[in-house]
Amino acid sequence: MHEMTLMKKQIILITGLLLAGAMSCVNQYETLLRSTDYDLKFRKAIEYFEAKRYSRSQPLLEQLKLVYRGTSRDDTLQFYLGLSNYHLNDFVTAEDNFRQFVEIFPRSPFTKTARFLRLDCLYQNTYRYELDQQPSHTAIAAIEEFLYDYPGSEYDSVCRNMLDDLYNRLDRKAYESAKLYYTIEDYKAATHALKETLKNNPESRYREEVLYYIVAANYQYASNSVPEMQRERFLNVIDEYYNFISEFPDSEYRKEVDNMFRKAQNFTSRHNNQE
Numbered sequence: 001m002h003e004m005t006l007m008k009k010q011i012i013l014i015t016g017l018l019l020a021g022a023m024s025c026v027n028q029y030e031t032l033l034r035s036t037d038y039d040l041k042f043r044k045a046i047e048y049f050e051a052k053r054y055s056r057s058q059p060l061l062e063q064l065k066l067v068y069r070g071t072s073r074d075d076t077l078q079f080y081l082g083l084s085n086y087h088l089n090d091f092v093t094a095e096d097n098f099r100q101f102v103e104i105f106p107r108s109p110f111t112k113t114a115r116f117l118r119l120d121c122l123y124q125n126t127y128r129y130e131l132d133q134q135p136s137h138t139a140i141a142a143i144e145e146f147l148y149d150y151p152g153s154e155y156d157s158v159c160r161n162m163l164d165d166l167y168n169r170l171d172r173k174a175y176e177s178a179k180l181y182y183t184i185e186d187y188k189a190a191t192h193a194l195k196e197t198l199k200n201n202p203e204s205r206y207r208e209e210v211l212y213y214i215v216a217a218n219y220q221y222a223s224n225s226v227p228e229m230q231r232e233r234f235l236n237v238i239d240e241y242y243n244f245i246s247e248f249p250d251s252e253y254r255k256e257v258d259n260m261f262r263k264a265q266n267f268t269s270r271h272n273n274q275e
Contacts, residue, residue, distance in 0.1 A: 029056060038067050042077070049080055058084035075101070079110040086117055095121035116155045119143050123162045129172040136166045168205055175206035182213050187221035212253040215240045219260040222267075230267065237264040 032044055045060035061081040068077050082097030098118035102111060122139040143159050143166075150156075178197045181190035194214045198204060218240050222233035241261040245254070 033059060033063070038064060042068070042073065045077075046080065049084060052087070054084045054087040058088060075105045075108040075110060078104070079108070079114060082114065082117065086121065091121040091124040094118075095125065112150060112153070115146055115149075116153075116159075119146055119159070119162075123166070126166065126169070129169040129176065133170055133173050136169055140166050171201065171205045174201065175204065175210055178210065179213055182217050182220075185220070187217045187224070190217040191221065208248050208251055208253070211240075211244045211247065212251070212257065215244050215257050215260060219264065222264065234264040234267045237261070238268070 032041060035041060041060050041064055045057045045064065048054075048057035048060070057080065061077055061084060064077055065081065068074050078097065078101050082094050082101060085091075085094035085097055095118055098114045098121065101108070101114045102118065105111060105114075108114075119139060119142040122135065122142050126135045126139055127133070140163060143163055147156065147159055174197045178190065178193035181187075181193050191214055194210050194217065197210055198207065204210060215237065218233065218237045222230055222237055225233050237260060241257055241264070244251070244257055248254075251257075
């Protein structure tokens with residue numbers, strides 16, 4: 001019993017010491033924030049950053065922005081401020097930090113890295129393909145400009161992976177938007193939208209799927225047409241079928257389009273015999 005009581009007292013004592021130490025650190029940091037010793041603030045901000053305590057380096061660097069404007073420390077301070085926000089996953093603020101940095105310090109030793117981190121922030125702020133893709137266009141422009149200005153840099157492969165992902169999102173967005181007309185059974189509009197997708201981007205990664213749905217939309221449109229319009233529209237199915245298999249003879253959709261082709265061909269053959 002005595003040993004248990006002693007142990008509890010020790011735990012309480014240790015807890016109290018830890019809390020006191022923590023409060024002391026907080027008080028020291030708050031004192032630092034209020035301090036006008038700017039050299040000390042700068043040194044401590046860099047120390048906090050190097051210790052990966054970004055939530056502490058960021059406020060100090062933000063306070064010092066105007067203090068060191070135009071001095072030899074200016075670019076270092078602005079760069080580390082951007083990095084602190086970047087590591088805090090505040091990509092909107094970090095992108096603005098790095099954008100301003102590049103404008104103000106185009107010849108700084110940090111400029112190339114700042115430009116890369118800015119475009120990475122732009123990339124991080126893009127959305128899934130279902131949502132607005134304007135941020136993707138902005139990121140693509142920045143990445144392509146960076147690759148042009150720094151060919152073969154250490155960031156080259158990362159940038160190209162970003163581009164690949166962003167272009168895939170744009171292709172997926174266009175494809176899914178066009179396919180939506182097929183889903184809601186507006187087959188005439190689907191055919192038009194799908195063809196526009198390929199007209200705007202002949203190299204679409206979803207070219208096979210788009211061409212498949214063009215065949216399918218034409219087939220459904222013909223099947224649901226009034227009798228006097230069916231022959232002409234089934235002939236369109238046959239044309240689109242040949243377009244599809246000429247590019248994708250081994251497609252996973254081959255069985256389906258073959259079936260649509262046979263039905264379209266049978267209809268037009270019967271119609272020709274009746275004439």
